[in-house]
Amino acid sequence: MKSDGRKKACLVAKGFSQVKGLDFDQVFSPVVRFETVCLMLALATLENWYITGLDLWSAYLYGKLDEEIYMEQPEGFAVPGQECKVLHLWHALYGLKQAGLTWWCTLNESLKELGFEHLKSEAGIFYKKKGTNIIIGIIYVDDTLFCSPNKAVVDAIKVQFMCKWECRDLGEPNEFL
Numbered sequence: 001m002k003s004d005g006r007k008k009a010c011l012v013a014k015g016f017s018q019v020k021g022l023d024f025d026q027v028f029s030p031v032v033r034f035e036t037v038c039l040m041l042a043l044a045t046l047e048n049w050y051i052t053g054l055d056l057w058s059a060y061l062y063g064k065l066d067e068e069i070y071m072e073q074p075e076g077f078a079v080p081g082q083e084c085k086v087l088h089l090w091h092a093l094y095g096l097k098q099a100g101l102t103w104w105c106t107l108n109e110s111l112k113e114l115g116f117e118h119l120k121s122e123a124g125i126f127y128k129k130k131g132t133n134i135i136i137g138i139i140y141v142d143d144t145l146f147c148s149p150n151k152a153v154v155d156a157i158k159v160q161f162m163c164k165w166e167c168r169d170l171g172e173p174n175e176f177l
Contacts, residue, residue, distance in 0.1 A: 003175070010058070012095035020097075032124025032140050037176065040125070040138055040147070050151040052158055053170035059142035062165070063092035063102025100141070110164050111137065114157065128157070140177055 002008055044051050070086040071093075073079065092099035108118060116126040116137060126137035133153050138145040144161070148154045162169065 010094055036122050044147040049147045049149050050154050051147040053173035054144040054167045056142040056165050056167045060092045060094050060099040060103045063106050
């Protein structure tokens with residue numbers, strides 16, 4: 001059950017059965033630190049910046065896998081007459097050890113295409129300078145905030161971002177995380 005009352009179901013892989021070096025090499029998830037979020041929101045509030053939020057749908061599914069991974073068909077959803085067959089995964093699923101890393105790499109490349117760079121010290125903070133304006137992106141896995149002193153610049157980036165990713169526009173955020 002989501003915080004807004006919607007119900008959500010998702011297919012989750014049995015990542016606990018993965019073997020390091022065989023099924024995955026690295027584990028990483030792009031989570032911004034709580035203190036950094038508080039600092040960025042305080043800065044945006046003090047400077048009267050415009051803040052808007054987005055919620056990406058099924059973010060981990062965008063991450064392409066480098067490894068060859070197979071999984072059993074989900075219980076109750078097996079194709080009749082083909083119950084012994086397995087699924088070959090091309091994209092990451094929730095539950096896979098490398099899902100967070102593959103999603104972050106895909107997101108990072110996408111934001112680079114939009115002109116953003118990420119902080120070396122904080123994987124979940126992205127920034128873009130456009131003329132005299134700066135746009136800050138705060139990313140916590142699949143939750144995104146964009147803030148800037150210029151509303152039009154933020155709205156333009158939000159439109160570009162939503163063209164790349166299927167997401168829900170949260171507008172001015174009431175909550176984050």
